[in-house]
Amino acid sequence: MSDLARDRFTFTAQSGGPTIVSAEGAELLTADGRRIIDAAGGAVVCNIGHGRREVVDAVAQAMRSLDYVLPTWPTPLRLQLSDVLVEKWLPSGFNHVFFANGGSEAVDSAFRLARQHQVSVGQPGRYKIIGRQPSYHGSTLATLAAGGHTHRRSGYEPMLSEWPKVPWNDAAALAGAIEAAGPETVAAFIAEPVIGAAAGALVAPVDYWAAVRAICDEYGVLLIADEVMTGFGRTGRRWGHEHDGIVPDIVVSGKGLGGGYVPISLVSAHDRIVDPITNSGRIVIFFTFSGHDSSCAGALAVLEIIERENLIERCELQGRKLRAALEDAIGKHRCVTEIRGRGLMLGVGLEGVSAADIVLAALEKDVWIYPAGCGAPTPDALLIAPPFVITDAQIERIVGVIGEVLG
Numbered sequence: 001m002s003d004l005a006r007d008r009f010t011f012t013a014q015s016g017g018p019t020i021v022s023a024e025g026a027e028l029l030t031a032d033g034r035r036i037i038d039a040a041g042g043a044v045v046c047n048i049g050h051g052r053r054e055v056v057d058a059v060a061q062a063m064r065s066l067d068y069v070l071p072t073w074p075t076p077l078r079l080q081l082s083d084v085l086v087e088k089w090l091p092s093g094f095n096h097v098f099f100a101n102g103g104s105e106a107v108d109s110a111f112r113l114a115r116q117h118q119v120s121v122g123q124p125g126r127y128k129i130i131g132r133q134p135s136y137h138g139s140t141l142a143t144l145a146a147g148g149h150t151h152r153r154s155g156y157e158p159m160l161s162e163w164p165k166v167p168w169n170d171a172a173a174l175a176g177a178i179e180a181a182g183p184e185t186v187a188a189f190i191a192e193p194v195i196g197a198a199a200g201a202l203v204a205p206v207d208y209w210a211a212v213r214a215i216c217d218e219y220g221v222l223l224i225a226d227e228v229m230t231g232f233g234r235t236g237r238r239w240g241h242e243h244d245g246i247v248p249d250i251v252v253s254g255k256g257l258g259g260g261y262v263p264i265s266l267v268s269a270h271d272r273i274v275d276p277i278t279n280s281g282r283i284v285i286f287f288t289f290s291g292h293d294s295s296c297a298g299a300l301a302v303l304e305i306i307e308r309e310n311l312i313e314r315c316e317l318q319g320r321k322l323r324a325a326l327e328d329a330i331g332k333h334r335c336v337t338e339i340r341g342r343g344l345m346l347g348v349g350l351e352g353v354s355a356a357d358i359v360l361a362a363l364e365k366d367v368w369i370y371p372a373g374c375g376a377p378t379p380d381a382l383l384i385a386p387p388f389v390i391t392d393a394q395i396e397r398i399v400g401v402i403g404e405v406l407g
């Protein structure tokens with residue numbers, strides 16, 4: 001590929017990475033023959049690993065049978081995926097699934113779902129979405145507005161609704177923010193069970209989520225769990241919120257559902273949220289490509305592999321090994337503040353070095369790690385989130401390279 005072509009496929013200078021021609025397991029193969037360990041699963045997407053023929057075959061088969069059908073009309077694959085999700089994955093009482101194509105679309109849809117719920121139950125004054133600082137919920141204007149990713153919001157501020165933000169670890173601050181905004185104006189609170197891109201696998205204190213659940217209930221504010229990154233096994237359980245002993249009102253997920261093979265995301269909610277909307281005759285508008293058959297086929301194949309190969313258990317096991325190896329190798333390094341996270345979503349808190357510099361140096365040594373952080377005052381961090389099929393030898397290599405680069 002010419003330098004000119006590399007410049008053409010994004011607006012800004014974002015295309016600085018190596019040219020990847022194929023991928024297998026936890027490795028990416030470059031055009032010039034390098035094998036890069038994908039220690040972040042791309043952007044924390046590739047949960048089942050690369051190069052799975054059976055997913056590709058399922059998608060091809062779906063494409064041979066059907067190209068495009070209106071998003072609101074059933075197809076066998078749409079119905080099958082909804083059944084699998086409701087019966088095997090979603091919390092009890094979550095009997096409706098809305099498909100979209102990526103995390104931002106799904107979070108945006110969750111906001112519209114929350115709003116339509118409030119209007120349908122006679123609370124038309126409730127429209128604000130409270131978010132946390134730091135956080136990342138997507139790149140549409142509504143998801144940027146609710147998010148606390150300072151760097152990614154930069155330049156767009158005048159276009160973003162000024163919704164309240166609360167510190168990521170302070171439940172009492174949420175109650176304060178609802179009071180200050182006027183409870184009759186607040187539709188929902190959104191949070192990531194483990195904060196990903198904006199902070200690098202930050203886990204809230206014990207009891208935080210129980211307190212948040214109680215506050216949302218007290219004020220009639222819907223609790224949205226943004227599981228775009230944490231969903232589908234990434235934290236060593238099906239959902240990130242399962243670690244915290246609470247059930248949100250609305251769950252959003254993406255990334256791992258398609259495993260990197262197909263663009264698909266979802267919103268689901270308890271019947272008590274959805275039913276009033278249905279009964280009032282309101283709608284939550286779909287996207288033209290919501291639930292495309294090829295995406296449903298890919299997601300079904302991905303979920304089948306997770307189940308058959310017990311990949312969530314493997315994620316938990318390999319996560320423990322990776323964490324222990326990181327603690328051993330760099331836990332006491334002067335630039336490392338903390339090693340944290342859950343399952344195979346681990347963060348290395350940094351001090352005195354930039355995540356971008358470490359990530360570039362690691363990439364030169366054929367290990368891809370995700371640079372997390374969103375600008376001061378949030379400290380930078382490394383986000384390490386390899387596919388669940390990562391081997392012990394690959395874990396050793398990842399940790400070795402991080403040690404070398406920090407050293």
Ligand SMILES: Cc1ncc(COP(=O)(O)O)c(C=O)c1O
Pocket residue numbers: 043102103104105107136137138139192196197226227228229254255
């Ligand atoms: C927690 C969370 N929500 C939403 C998004 C947005 O997803 P997408 O980039 O697929 O639109 C991301 C992406 O990183 C995310 O991590």
